[in-house]
Amino acid sequence: MTRKLYYEDAYLTEFDTEVRKVDQDNSGRYYAVLEETAFYPTGGGQPHDTGSLNGLEVTDVEEIDGEIRHYLSERFPAELITIHGSVNWERRYDHMQQHNGQHIVSAVFQDRFGVPTTSFHLGKDTVTIDLDTDNLTGELLRDAEERVNKIIRNHLEIEAKWVDVEEANKYPLRKSLSVEEDVRLVIIPGVDYNGCGGTHPQSTSEVMAVKFLGWTRNKKQVRLEFACGNRVLNKLEEKHRIVTDLKQLVRRPEDELTSEVNSILLESKEKDRKITELEEQLIKYEAKQLMSNIPADGVVYRVYKHRPIKDLQSLGKAVVASGDIEYVVLVSEQEDQLQFVLAHGDAVEQNLNHIAKKIFPIIEGKGGGKPNFVQGGGKKLIEADELVTKMKQAINDCE
Incomplete structure (x- = not known):
């Protein structure tokens, strides 16, 4: 068995010894077995040592089948007999x-x-x-x-x-x-x-x-x-650095930082609440604008540039809830994507998932939803206006 120098002197980090065996394990990792070693193998909750053998990095150390294997970054030269080991002292x-x-x-x-x-x-x-x-x-x-x-x-x-x-x-x-x-x-x-x-x-x-x-x-x-x-x-x-950086942003003594940050967070939440309310009001106003000019075919539509799908969903729901509407088609054109929302009013009994299934192959997309409200997206293989046209055509074909 390999002589375990780490038990004789836990402070030993440099040693010279002879190589007993060089081999590969089942996963292809090269390892060496030595006459004696100062490298501690993983065990008892303690991780293995690292370091080097003749300059080659020791990446892992394990005791398997009674032998201590030093896993290396590359294979030892076949003729190598005597080597010098160096253990990473800081880690040890x-x-x-x-x-x-x-x-x-x-x-x-x-x-x-x-x-x-x-x-x-x-x-x-x-x-x-x-x-x-x-x-x-x-x-x-x-x-x-x-x-x-x-x-x-x-x-x-x-x-x-x-x-x-x-x-x-x-x-x-x-x-x-x-x-x-x-x-x-x-x-x-x-x-x-x-x-x-x-x-x-x-x-x-x-x-x-x-x-x-x-x-x-x-x-x-x-x-x-x-x-x-x-x-x-x-x-x-680490904590001192964080506190120092925080004091540059919140100019208060350390003992006041917690209360000041808490106050800032409360103010931010209140602002977020007000912004949400204003956004909801804006969506309702925008929905009324769309409803003010309903086309003869009953399909309200609009194309946007880089508008989030979440906005399309909110606007689509607001349009449907604002009055007697048949269909609404909203499309957002991204850099290389098209996203859409398709909805209808209570008077229409059409399952919009059937229409969406006809549209998805055109843009290699996916999505879905309820019978009266679906959303989806896909690749920008056609222009946004053309997608609206095809969706209106699919609506007419399903009626």
């Missing part, structure tokens, strides 16, 4: 901070509040754990966060060691062991004793800080989201 250390932070958070929730952790996910930007409860109060979260950060500040030594099952069971383990072979324990004295295969720092102080970001209900449990270490600083920088 971030994972060490997040993983150990999760141990502390889970320990506090279980020991202080009797809420165990059922799952853990270390994401790209945040960490989430599922807690076996259906609710978290603000007071509980503040208490838990304070206790977690106090443990971090206490600069407790973190020990990781391999022991047999008999010795492991002498510790107050958070979960009972389901294996019979040796197990790796991660120990934070007085805080957490856990079987864990992940990488961890030497002291809780290296976690730096933990900040809870919020929670949601998830399948009768609670999913808590948080960030640890340098991610907390990144989140602070």
